[in-house]
Amino acid sequence: MGLREFKKEQTRRLLIETAWRMFSDRGFEQVKVAEIARAAMVSEATVFKYFPTKEGLFFSGLEDFGDRLIAAVREREPGESALVACRRFLLGGIGGLLAQIESGDAQALDRLRTVSRVVAESPTLQAREQQVIAGYTEALAGLLAEEVGAGDDDIGPRVAANALIGAHRTLIGEVRRRAASLDDPRMFATDVHRAGTHAFALLEHGLRDYAIKPAAAPQ
Template sequence: MGLREQKKEQTRARLIETAWRLAADRGFEQVTVAEIARAAEVSEATLFNYFRTKEDLFYAPLESFGDQLIDAVRARDAGTSALAAVHRFLLQDRGLLGSLEPSEAEASARLQVHLRVISDSPALLAREQRAFARYTEDLAALLAAEDGGDPITAAVVGHALIGVHRTLVAHVRRRVLAGAELRRVAAEVREHGDRAFSLLESGLGRYGVAA
């Protein structure tokens, strides 16, 4: 990565960190784009070069994760089902468990703040649902193309697989905000995730096996 790209990534990261810090103090709706730009020491125009909306500042990491999930399904090895690819991606160390494994108080407090900001904001909750809807559509389109253009079956499978993701995210939010210890929540995610994918395996296990 060149120096210019490094500086762009640093600016992007600073904008995201600043947005979360301000929202943690006052809530998402009470923080303006102008305030975020000023606190990050950039112009509003620069901010909008990186993010189209204020919501995008908060959901860029989530959307990146969703894109990586779709890419993991697209790049799965021959003989690997779409279900197995999603299962492996979500429950690997850098998947949903990535932010749960550390048990340090600082990590727990940071995650609680992030989840509380989202839970307290109707706008961010709505943005989250749109993000999940896009992942579902993208996964369904990929599967339909691989399956010779059967959009109905692909849509059903896409909703089922992303539904596991949505359910686990909701579980994490509920448990972390209730004060559960992160290692315990990580163990629960593994247990519930494995059980959910095992349940789907009987019906979807042979669907979308890569050629």
Template sequence: MTVELGLRERKKARTRQLLAETARRLFAERGFEAVSVAEIARAADVSEATVFNYFATKEDLVYHGMEAFEQELLDAVRTRPRGTSVLDAFAGFVTTPRGLLATDDPEAQEALLAISRVIATSPALRARERQILARYADSLAGVLAEETGAGPDDLRPRLVARTLIGLHAVLLDYVRSRLVDDDPDVRRLGQDVRREGERAVALLRTGLGDYPSA
């Protein structure tokens, strides 16, 4: 029974990956708004219902990895070394190259570059991203409130969380503006993101660097 379940889960994972890759290819070719879920289903040789079994919305075909990113971000804050501020733990996480900025595979770079441009030019995807970032902020605020024992009337966990997620959003916008406007040198872009992230953190450190106190 255990082996059967393992095979079933692997099959589901392959189908999920196929749908996401098919969608991203079509979005890169024609733009997010121009591609329907029915077209994605036909290209992947599945039913439209199957697509929605794996992805609740069309936007989730692009953002399906964001849940894992959220958990990694929260873990970076929860497991930071004693004496390390939330700001420093968060900054270390968001300025670490990942995805497009962390691979040397030309094909992977091209695919990630294409989807970054799709997101940058799609109002629907940008709106969905704002919703996801708002959820990140709520989750991070919950972690900070639990850690500090803050009550429901204490605004500081929410203020700090929204400020930090705002930093992350600004860095995303910076990367996308470079990808859309330039023919990017990915390695240099990664270095520039880290530099700009560190400058932004330096600006915040005066106000947030000791929060919460160890």
């Protein structure tokens, strides 16, 4: 990395960390971009140069995550399914934060709780989160369609992509739910891995025999 790129990355990290502190203290909706700029000692134009939207400051990691997920599927080994690649990527670390929690880092668990709280309090962030996830669901569907040679009228790639990312969405909710109730970081990580393994096993084996309605009891 050259000096110019290094300085740009430093500025980017400064903006993210400054914004994070302010969002966690006051909530997303209450913080203005101009305040972030002043706290970071840069111009408001500089903030928008790096992050076109305030939501992008908060969800920069989620957007990067989506890119890495698509790359993991694209670069999987020959003979490996998209499901296996997604499962390895997601359960190998629902982001670096889960890996930190798994190592016993209580601060990482606190940070996750803060993320959950700030998102829960902000309709703007909830809408943006769904938009970002929908974006990489569409990207995954496009990749799968290209790989299998699907035509425009073939819904298979869209069904597969929505099923895989649906498991991911469910795990996000499960992560946030468990973060609110568990204090042991390693137990938290173990529970999340168990839930993720179950979710992908359900996808792998299909829904044909899932939730079969039992026969009515004799009267």
